[in-house]
Amino acid sequence: MKNLIASAAIALTALAGGALADENYPERPIMLMVSYGAGGATDFQARIVTMTAGNEDALGMPIAIINKPGAGGRVGWNWFAGQAESDGYTLGAYNVPHFIAQSIEGGVSYAADSFEPIANWGADPAVFVVAADSEFNSMNDVVDYAAANPGKLTFSGAGLFVGHHIAALQLEKAAGVKLAYIPNDKGGAGAMKAVIAGEVLGGVNNLSDAFRAREAGNVKILGVFDLERNDFLPDVPTLKEQGFDIDNSSVNFRGVMVPKGTPQPIIDKLAAVVPTMFANGRVASKMKAGGSPMHIMTRDEVIEMWKAREVALKELLAGL
Amino acid sequence: MDFLAYFGDVFTPINFGLLLIGTIGGLLLGATPGLSPTMAVALLIPFTFKLEPAQGLILLGAAYTSTVAGGAVSAILLKIPGAPANIATTLDGHTMAKKGQGARALQLSFLASAVGGVFGVLLLIFLTPVLAQWALAFGPSHLFWLAILGVTVIGTLDSSSVVKGLLSGCIGLWLATVGFDDIMGAQRFIFHDAVSGGINVIPALIGLFAIPQVIGMFAKGRRSLDAEILTVERHPISMAFGEVFSRLRALSIGTITGSVIGLIPGVGGQIAGLVAYDQSKKMSPERDKFGTGHSEGVIAAESANNAMVGPSLVPLLTLSIPGSPTAAVLLGGLLIHGIFPGSDLFDNHPDVAWTFINSMLIGQILMCIFGLYIAGLAARVAQVPNAVMAAVVLGLAVFGSYSVQHSMGDVYVMATLGTGMYFLERFGFSAAPLVLGLILGPIAEANFVQGSMIANATSSIGSYFFTGPLNLVLIAIVVASVGYSVWQELRHRRLSAQEKVMAKKDAIT
Numbered sequence: 001m002k003n004l005i006a007s008a009a010i011a012l013t014a015l016a017g018g019a020l021a022d023e024n025y026p027e028r029p030i031m032l033m034v035s036y037g038a039g040g041a042t043d044f045q046a047r048i049v050t051m052t053a054g055n056e057d058a059l060g061m062p063i064a065i066i067n068k069p070g071a072g073g074r075v076g077w078n079w080f081a082g083q084a085e086s087d088g089y090t091l092g093a094y095n096v097p098h099f100i101a102q103s104i105e106g107g108v109s110y111a112a113d114s115f116e117p118i119a120n121w122g123a124d125p126a127v128f129v130v131a132a133d134s135e136f137n138s139m140n141d142v143v144d145y146a147a148a149n150p151g152k153l154t155f156s157g158a159g160l161f162v163g164h165h166i167a168a169l170q171l172e173k174a175a176g177v178k179l180a181y182i183p184n185d186k187g188g189a190g191a192m193k194a195v196i197a198g199e200v201l202g203g204v205n206n207l208s209d210a211f212r213a214r215e216a217g218n219v220k221i222l223g224v225f226d227l228e229r230n231d232f233l234p235d236v237p238t239l240k241e242q243g244f245d246i247d248n249s250s251v252n253f254r255g256v257m258v259p260k261g262t263p264q265p266i267i268d269k270l271a272a273v274v275p276t277m278f279a280n281g282r283v284a285s286k287m288k289a290g291g292s293p294m295h296i297m298t299r300d301e302v303i304e305m306w307k308a309r310e311v312a313l314k315e316l317l318a319g320l
Numbered sequence: 321m322d323f324l325a326y327f328g329d330v331f332t333p334i335n336f337g338l339l340l341i342g343t344i345g346g347l348l349l350g351a352t353p354g355l356s357p358t359m360a361v362a363l364l365i366p367f368t369f370k371l372e373p374a375q376g377l378i379l380l381g382a383a384y385t386s387t388v389a390g391g392a393v394s395a396i397l398l399k400i401p402g403a404p405a406n407i408a409t410t411l412d413g414h415t416m417a418k419k420g421q422g423a424r425a426l427q428l429s430f431l432a433s434a435v436g437g438v439f440g441v442l443l444l445i446f447l448t449p450v451l452a453q454w455a456l457a458f459g460p461s462h463l464f465w466l467a468i469l470g471v472t473v474i475g476t477l478d479s480s481s482v483v484k485g486l487l488s489g490c491i492g493l494w495l496a497t498v499g500f501d502d503i504m505g506a507q508r509f510i511f512h513d514a515v516s517g518g519i520n521v522i523p524a525l526i527g528l529f530a531i532p533q534v535i536g537m538f539a540k541g542r543r544s545l546d547a548e549i550l551t552v553e554r555h556p557i558s559m560a561f562g563e564v565f566s567r568l569r570a571l572s573i574g575t576i577t578g579s580v581i582g583l584i585p586g587v588g589g590q591i592a593g594l595v596a597y598d599q600s601k602k603m604s605p606e607r608d609k610f611g612t613g614h615s616e617g618v619i620a621a622e623s624a625n626n627a628m629v630g631p632s633l634v635p636l637l638t639l640s641i642p643g644s645p646t647a648a649v650l651l652g653g654l655l656i657h658g659i660f661p662g663s664d665l666f667d668n669h670p671d672v673a674w675t676f677i678n679s680m681l682i683g684q685i686l687m688c689i690f691g692l693y694i695a696g697l698a699a700r701v702a703q704v705p706n707a708v709m710a711a712v713v714l715g716l717a718v719f720g721s722y723s724v725q726h727s728m729g730d731v732y733v734m735a736t737l738g739t740g741m742y743f744l745e746r747f748g749f750s751a752a753p754l755v756l757g758l759i760l761g762p763i764a765e766a767n768f769v770q771g772s773m774i775a776n777a778t779s780s781i782g783s784y785f786f787t788g789p790l791n792l793v794l795i796a797i798v799v800a801s802v803g804y805s806v807w808q809e810l811r812h813r814r815l816s817a818q819e820k821v822m823a824k825k826d827a828i829t
Contacts, residue, residue, distance in 0.1 A: 037645060037648070038358065038359070038362040038645070038648070038649050038652075039358075039362070039642060039645060039646075039647075039648025039649035039650075039651060039652050040648065043652070044651075044652040044655060044656075047365065047366070047652070048656065051366070051369060066725075066726050067362075067725065068517070068725050068726075068727070069517075069725075070499065070500065070516075070517030070518060071499065071500030071501075071502070071505060071516075071517060071518075072500075072505060074500055074505065074516075075499075075500070075516055075517035078513075078516055079727075082513070083513070102505075105505075107505070107507055151777055152777050152778055153777075154773075154774050154777045154778060159502075159503070159505070160503070160504060160505055161505065180773065180774070180776075180777030180778075182770055182773050182774055182777075183503050183504075183770075184503075184770065185502035185503050185762070185766035185770070189641055189642050189648065190585075192641060193456070193585060193635070193639075193641045194459075196456065196639060196641065197456040197457075197458075197459060198456075199459040199460065199774065200774065212640050212660045212661075212662070213639075213640055213641075213662075215640075215660050215662065215663075215664055216639065216640045216660065216661070216662025216663055216664065217662070217663055218639060218640070218662070286656055286658075288658075289655070289656070289657065289658025290655035290656060290658065291655070291660070
């Protein structure tokens, strides 16, 4: 009996402590899991957008980045869905469409509803690049070549079931041609090297990396896989403008999420604070300096975006 | 001669202070098992947010150069290579330390590192445009042949017999297939959550080298407490200078191999030390002494892994393509200040570019001075009794494996592979070829898959992999390397057969 009372008392204090912990959240530094390696675009941007987390008007506690790279992000997201603590001290960075496409393809232990989105910080559209000395000057040149040489137009991208691959599938479908997509094992950087070195005839790559490569005089950018032209590249037309029916399904949205099961008060607090943290002036200037397009979205907007992507991707990938 | 104009900038009080902090901090981080150069640089990035661009890069550049050299400390004293770059250093370095010559090994390694490092940075300064073209010349088919060249090294590397070397290489190649495959995303041999991301090289490295030693030390126990304490020989620095420069063959083979291999994006740093070690072993008249604490082994391996530092930055600085994980992290350090590598860097921010490159040059020399200073002290590690040492090494091994990805899974992998290696070592297998297999497997596989996809779309696999001057040169080197190993093995067998006959005759008479 005595034991029972004692354990009941312990349980009660634990409950009270739990409720109190939600109110005072965060009481210690927070960790943000990035499922790509240090130095990649997601890692780099995550470090910038979280650098003001310790400010009093933000979370008041610093955010530390933990990298769990491997298999195009699958390793990190598997860990996040299965092993991460849902106490609000473990955040994760998401990349859409990557993780949604991977969950549709199968072989992973997460789905879109394994995670609770908090806020979106960036949107990096895919672009089509060719080497600076290439004979292609527009997407029509590329498609004409592909139509004349079915399956012989080699072009690189960061891997399978990532934004670049989605863009490649959309291009094949919209232009009605057969292409040879060569996934790279070293991500966007490796895919860009393949284009510049002439190993492949073209490539799909991140807008931010392509912008930098064009500044260095190494590539031409022929089209943006998005609904509108981008502020960084006002002179580059979208694929739609060039007559291909391609939407923004391949745009790489990056943001913060928590595992399912995180207490609702903590989710609410994060959803309220994190977007304002992203909007900080210092963050914006560093992101602009690094050539990384920002796109802040609130939790509700991200929930809608995830749903819309899942429908679009299921349709696109059904034909594979 | 732009770089001379900005030399003064390195010596302003703040810049030089940062250079010192980066160098000393880098040596300490590098000496800690598990903290690879990439991680050390990533750890420092947040500190550069508040600094000027040039200052931030000085800190990062100094840390990069000295972590690579610092890895030799744990490789020599504890036989735990801090990063793949230091594997070859353990082969002769640790043997020297066990003979009480730890100070000598450390001095040789720091001097050789400085020579290789300075040469590498000079290449970066003078030949960058030429080198950039060379770095781009390596496509999937060439990287595939290069990885195969690495595989041919396996057989002759640190093993009593070629067959056992090849067998442990095969175990490494097989372990490399565990996890998601990098291109297709197929799942292979994933029997536990801990290996879902494949076997990470650093925990494997730590386990394979450190754990067999720890078990060995525990097995000995306190039996021979008096006998195990080594006298650490003092070794004057002037003698080390003389020795490094009298081993010109090993020094130049190491430096040149390191610079050339360091340039190739994606392969570079991990195998430069091993290939240089193997080449200088094959070309040395004293090749039988390699592996028994021979100074040429240390010199070749360490000059190679620091020579790779400068050239490994060429693709990043000229083409804005990070050629190695560390370069990728440095790219972040540049972007955060709004500086784009490539022509923008050299045209619009020459002060940043050249101060950074100059600081790496000065950093190599500072690293050498501090390294030589601590060599004598650090060598005393050999005097620590086995029982204490085993506990310390085990602690470092767990810490190092965990810290790579903050994952207990990596610790399990480390412990499992290490325990397995303990038994393999008792049968005459060794860890170095196994790790080489683990590193080369994914390189060979990914490039073969990519190459064959391109080949199928454009021409045929035969013409893609077997034509072109660079392919043919690499294939020729592979054939020569295999032929040499076979010849060595045959000669060795004949000699040992003759010895047996002689021994029998002796026994009869």
